[in-house]
Amino acid sequence: GAPPPRAPPPAPPRDSRARPPTLLEPRRVGAMAAAPDAEDVPEDVVDFVLGARYGDLEDVQAAIDAGAVPVDARSHGGATALLMSCGNGHLDVVRALLKARADTEVPNEAGNRPLHWAALNGHKEICQELLQARASANSQNEFGRSPFDEAFGRKHHEVCEVLAKHTDFGAEEGGDGEADEADDTAEAG
Incomplete structure (x- = not known):
């Protein structure tokens, strides 16, 4: 007779800390600096980013101190x-990463920067820390949306008030608002 049907291979064990897929992060080829494929x-990078996501200051600081x-x-x-700690409201981790000179402008695959995630999730104090660290309030993600x-x-009104002081609502996509002023000066002189 026919051979018995083969069972599918078992699924690999799932890390309980694994990052679930999100709706706002489509894979786009060539639009952003390529992020590494999962494999x-x-x-150690996965552990570092997950530690920041879950607010594990001790592990994050140890990795920073070791230069791991x-x-x-x-x-x-x-x-x-930085993006994950900002999005999840871990102010102490954000401060440690900023002290270690984390770049506030590194986007994820959807073009979201740490300020986008802090704003999206209503983390006012983190938005203030990022702005103090010179994060751009005018950066736009792949959907043309600013942190504001x-x-x-x-409806994070307090965050909107903070961001409005730093946002150039007339800036073109990707602009920081400063170029317009410089152009006006050059034309006048």
Whole structure:
């Protein structure tokens, strides 16, 4: 007779800390600096970014102090430790990463920067820390949305008030508002 049907191979065990997929992060080829593929992300980078995501200051600080992982290393979806700690409201981790000179402008695959995630999730103090660290309030993600747009869409009014002081509502995509002023000066002189 016919051979018995073969059972599918068992699924690999799932890490309980694994990052679930998100709706706002489509994979785009060539639009952003390429984030590493899942199999290309070293385990120490994954652990560092997950530690930041979950607010584990002790582990994050130990990795920073040991120089074990570049502070701006990108994990799945292009996420950095700063982006994940900002999005999840871990102010102490954000401060440690900023002190270690984490770049506030490294985008994930959807073009979201740490300020987008802090604004989207209503983390006013983190937005203030990022702005003090010279994060651009005018950066736009792949959907053409600024951090202000993200906060406004979620009705985070206090965050909107903070961001409005730093946002150039007339800036063209990707602009910081300063170029317009410089252009006006050059034309006048």
